[in-house]
Amino acid sequence: MNESILYPLFFTPIYQYRLWGGRRLTNLLTEPLPKGPVGEAWILSDRDDYASVVNAGIYKGYTLTQLFEQYPESIMGKLAGQFDRFPLLLKFLDAQEVLSVQVHPSDDQKEYIPKGDTGKTEAWFVIESGPKAKIYAGLTPGTTEQDLRKGLADHRVADYIHCFVPKPGDGVFIHSGTVHxxxxxxxxxxxxxxxxxxxxxxxDRTDAKTGKPRELQVDEALACIDFNLTDIDPVKPKDITTGKVIREEYFNNEHFIMWRMHTTDKFTVGAEDEPRILVCTEGNGELNFNGTKYPVKKGDVVLLPAEIGVINCIPQGKINLLEIAIPDTNK
Incomplete structure (x- = not known):
């Protein structure tokens, strides 16, 4: 194909075994889960090992990597040339059991980032919470490296990490360097x-597949911690409601911007000359583009290439839809 004829792109989820996972992603996704604990569904990924595959239309079977390389201007618009690959990775997580206590490096900690990768700032939107739900985010104020090493020796690391009980609708921003x-x-x-x-x-647990504890990277983790990141609580979304369409801004940083719309009324999504990503967390509706209706249901992720621009979303009942933008690094 010499030129793109792009449209709203839907992708098949990529399931990942995790020892802490469960089976609750069946409540979100229609693609059958493999056996065993499933901790993650990668729903938009431009990775060498796991690239998302388009599941409908003339580009069915194409990977996001192929489309990004073949049609960079059509996909990225005014952002074309700013990134070597699609800059965001989107997932659903089912943390049936507690994840490891971890930390990600910042973009400027080059010595702790494998070649070809970046630092990792992330954010969570809580969809479902169980009776033992808990989020650990940020250290308790005054915690030092010596405190954490002692906590490791005493098996009491959690004593030095701020925690709270999350509820559906909470948004949590995890800047690189945050213990979480x-x-x-x-x-x-x-x-x-x-x-x-x-x-x-x-x-202190073992992996059922190997019968051994998982590897720790204590020195690297400690080197990447920002000890000033303490007491991280849910964000307070910024209300930017217009009319009957409730719209809230959850995150706005140098890597991504995310809004949530929850409404029964028609609203617009997308933007001129820049890509947007839609994630439906509740309900269903349809996108109208170029005379064609694209049904959207709970669990769907949709990439709106930049060349599409602004289009309408028409809910069928009430819909909860996340919209994600990529900031312009040249501004």
Missing amino acids: TLADVVVFEVQENSDTTYRLYDW
Whole structure:
């Protein structure tokens, strides 16, 4: 194909085994889960090892990587040339059990980032919370490296991490350098396109597949911690409602901007000359583009290429829809 004829692009989720996972992603996604604990569904990924595949239309079977390389201006618009690959990685997480206590490096900590990767700032939107739900985010004020090393020796690392009980609709911003973990929740995660994680502590458990503890990277994790990032609580969304369409801005940083719309009324999504990503967390509706209707249901992720511009979303009943933008790094 010499030129693109792009449209709203839907993708098949990529399931990932995780020892802390469960089966609750069946409540979100129609694609059957593999056997065993499923901790993650990568729903938009431009990674060498796991690239998302378009599941409908003339580009069915194409990967996001192929489309990004073949049609960079059509996909990215005014952002074309700013990134070597699609800059965000989107996931659903089912943390049936608690994840390891971990930290991600910042973009400027080059010595702790594998070649070709970046730092990792991320954010969570809570979809479901269980009876043992808990989010750990940020250290308790005054915690030092010596405190954490002692906590490791005493198996009491959690004593030095701020925690709270999350509820559906909470948004949590995890800047690179933040010590964090979560348990008994299903969340949507948006992050830099990076897979660099350093485990500080794993609750002294063993991996059922190997019968051995998972590897820790204590020195690297400690080196990447920003000890000023303490007491991280849910964000307070900024209300930018217009008319009957409730619209809230959850996150706005140098890597991503995210809004939530929840309404029964028609509203617009997308933007002129820049890509947008839509994630439906509740309800269903349809997108209208170029005379064609594209049904959207709970669990769907949709990439709106830049060349599409602004289009209408028409809910069928009430819909909860997340919209994600990529900031212009040239501004």
